[in-house]
Amino acid sequence: MIHHLKGRMVEKNPTYVVIDCNGVGYMVHISLHTFSLLNDAGEAIELFTHLQVKEDSHSLFGFREKSERDLFRLLISVSGVGASTARTMLSSIEPKNIMEAIASGDAATVQRIKGIGAKTAQRVILELKDKVLKVFGEGEVFTSQNNTNKEEALSALETLGFARKPAEKVVEKILKQTTDPTVETIIKLALKNL
Numbered sequence: 001m002i003h004h005l006k007g008r009m010v011e012k013n014p015t016y017v018v019i020d021c022n023g024v025g026y027m028v029h030i031s032l033h034t035f036s037l038l039n040d041a042g043e044a045i046e047l048f049t050h051l052q053v054k055e056d057s058h059s060l061f062g063f064r065e066k067s068e069r070d071l072f073r074l075l076i077s078v079s080g081v082g083a084s085t086a087r088t089m090l091s092s093i094e095p096k097n098i099m100e101a102i103a104s105g106d107a108a109t110v111q112r113i114k115g116i117g118a119k120t121a122q123r124v125i126l127e128l129k130d131k132v133l134k135v136f137g138e139g140e141v142f143t144s145q146n147n148t149n150k151e152e153a154l155s156a157l158e159t160l161g162f163a164r165k166p167a168e169k170v171v172e173k174i175l176k177q178t179t180d181p182t183v184e185t186i187i188k189l190a191l192k193n194l
Contacts, residue, residue, distance in 0.1 A: 001051055002049050002051050002060065003048070003049065004046060004047060004048050004049055005019050005021055005026055005028065005045075005046070005047050005049055005060075005062065006021065006044070006045070006046040007019045007020050007021035007022070007026075007044070007045065008020045008042065008043070008044055008045070009038070009039075009040075009041050009042065009043055009044075009045040010025060010041060010042075011041055012035075012038060012040070012041040013035075014030075014032055014035050015029065015030065015035075016028060016029050016030060017030055017038065017045070017047075017062065019045060019047070019062075026060060027060065028047060028049065028060045028061065028062035029059060029060065029061045029062065029083075029087060030047075030061070030062050030063070030087075031063070031068070031072075031087050031090035031091045032090075032091035032092075033064075033068060033090050033091065033094060033095060034047070034062060034063050034064045034065075034068065034090075037064040037065070038064065047062035047063060047064060048062070048063045048064075048065070048066050048068075048069040049061065049062050049063070049069070050063075050069055050072060050073060052083050059083065061083060061087065065095070067095065067136065068090060068095045070135055070136070071090070071095050071098065071099060071132075071136075072086050072087070072090060074128050074131055074132065074135065075089060075090075075124070075128070077127070077128075078120075078123055078124050078127050078128065079123065079127075080120050080123060081120065081124065085115055085116070088113060088114060088115055089110075089113050089116070092112075092113045092114065093109070093112075093113060097109070098110070099132050099136055101125075102124065102125050102128050102129055102132045103129060103132050103133055104148070105125050105129065105151075106125075107121040107122055107125055108121075110124055110125065149181065149182065149183045149186060150171055150172075150175060150186065152183045153171055153183050153186035153187050153190065154167055154168060154171055156183070156187050157171075157187065157190055157191075157194070160191075162194055166194065167190060167194065170190045170193045170194055171186055171190055173193075174186055174189045174190060174193075
């Protein structure tokens with residue numbers, strides 16, 4: 001297992017980098033999140049890595065942050081989520097936001113990622129909710145009380161006969177304008193705006 005690579009970045013692309021480690025060039029697949037954290041080609045670099053061994057290939061995935069690699073490993077442990085899907089997830093949404101969505105059970109956020117359907121989103125949350133909190137701790141994963149209040153308010157609005165999408169837009173607006181609102185406050189303000 002290759003734990004990390006340290007060397008000079010020879011080539012930098014949004015999907016991969018080439019790192020020269022004492023004359024050996026390693027092609028390392030990266031997420032857009034890692035890409036955004038890298039300096040220019042030609043500079044020294046250190047990436048935490050995950051080596052995926054298949055029958056027909058050995059692929060090396062690199063991450064600027066150890067926590068991103070840990071999240072990648074959790075994601076690929078879910079049935080139906082392969083390395084390329086996990087990399088797409090980490091490229092589409094900040095790793096911190098993925099952890100928060102999983103910890104709070106926010107399937108809608110996970111489902112917004114290209115290639116993730118409702119069943120896969122539910123499976124990711126179901127299988128990883130406890131693991132995310134265990135691996136990263138409650139300090140790193142911020143589960144906002146507003147998320148719970150938001151979901152309760154949306155559920156109540158749906159029960160009252162309002163469509164979810166318009167209700168969600170109104171509730172989001174209320175959460176941005178109001179500091180720490182209760183479920184009742186969210187519902188009352190939403191009813192005025194729907």
